[in-house]
Amino acid sequence: MQSTNGSDLSSKHQKQQPPPPPQPQQPQWMPNQWMGAMQYPAAAMAMMQQQQMMMMYPPHHYMAYNNPHFHYQQQYQQQQLHKQQQGSNSDEVKTIWVGDLLHWMDETYLHSFFSQSGEVSSIKIIRNKQTGQSEGYGFVEFSSRATAEKVLQSCNGSLMPNTEQPFHLNWASFGVNERRSDAGSDLSIFVGDLAADVTDTVLHETFSSKFQSVKGAKVVIDSNTGRSKGYGFVRFGDENERSTAMTEMNGVYCSSRPMRISVATPKKAFGYQQQYYSQGNLIFYPY
Structure with a gap:
């Protein structure tokens, strides 16, 4: 009876004992994490080497060389420089004044003569605004100052x-090709009491010998008789020289008579007709 009871108690005690706690399992992600940690120094080393290369050779050096816009910008700057150089050369005087022309002489006549001596860029003969007749002088522009x-x-x-x-x-x-502005007449002077033998050339040389800014001179001719009316106009490019000429040249002899200088009336001074003439590829610009 006792043994039986003892065995029963022993078996009950064994049944009542709590089961042992489960053993923790090793996480499966540890090897992968460890491998990532082992690979990190190599990746860091590669990044450091890349940064060192970027410091030694900045990216903008390569972009400036390979970027097509950079080359276009260089070409544009070179073109602008070339235009500026051409502009400085274009300031050279390549135009000559031709005076004492006969009334029938036109642009074609002048071109046929001067084109034999060099390349002519343009020609214009100054004409009267009212009659359209030649004023007796004009301008011829050549391709170069040397010509x-x-x-x-x-x-x-x-x-x-x-x-x-x-x-x-x-x-x-x-x-x-310079266009005459309204201010051009303001820089003109009236010259009266001219002798009958005074021509455009004589009047021009009388003033241009003392004033470098003289742009033109015109003795007014009677369209019916072909003779001088005894007065004319001189146009300046500098206001100071114009004022000085009105003072210093008044009473000075031109040919056989002293000149009478006064302010030019804009409606009378250089009232030239603005027309366009063409002969082949040549364009004439009278004003």
Whole structure:
């Protein structure tokens, strides 16, 4: 009885004992995490080497070399520099003044003569606004100053073709394509009491010998008789020289008579007709 009871108690005690706690299992992610940690120094080393390369060779060096916009910008800057250089050369005077022209002489006549001596860029003969007739002078522009200088030296004083009239040439102080503004008349002076033998050339040389800014001179001719009306106009490019000329040149002899100087009336001074003429590829710009 006792043994039986003892065995029963022992078996009950064993049944009542709590089960042992489960053993913790090793996480499966540890090997992967460890492998990542083992690989990190190599990745860090690669990043450090890349940063060192970037410091030694900044990216903008490569972009400036490979970027097409950089090359276009260089080309644009070179073109602008070339234009500026051309602009400085274009300031050279390449235009000559041609005076004492006969009434029938036109742009074609002048071109046929001067084109034999060099390349002509443009020609214009000054015409009267009311009548459209030639005022007796004009301008010829050449492709270069050297050509214009050669023509001036070789042709000045030589006879015009088919006439007994010599060429009267001089440097023009402005370009052939320069447009006359309203202020241009304000820089003109009236010259009266001129002798009958005073021509455009004589009047021009009388003032241009003392004033460098003289742009033109015109003796007004009677369209019916072809003779001088005894007065004319001189146009300046500088206001100070214009004022000085009105004081210093008043009473000075031009040919056989003293000149009478006064302010020019804008409606009368250089009232030239603005028309366009063309002959082949040549464009004429009278004003």
